[in-house]
Amino acid sequence: MQTNQNISCSVNECTHHANSENYCTLQQINVGKCQGSTCSCADTECASFHAK
């Protein structure tokens, strides 16, 4: 699996995670909001997440 060293990620519950290294394997990801209005990073999410 090819890692994308431009996308650092520690969410190893995701099927796109590189497992042995903390990187994503996708070419690009989509980032979205958890709610309608965002005022902190906790209100954002990786919309490309897919559970293992």
Ligand code: SF4
């Ligand atoms: S898709 Fe998102 S959550 Fe999944 S490994 Fe890539 S950056 Fe992390």
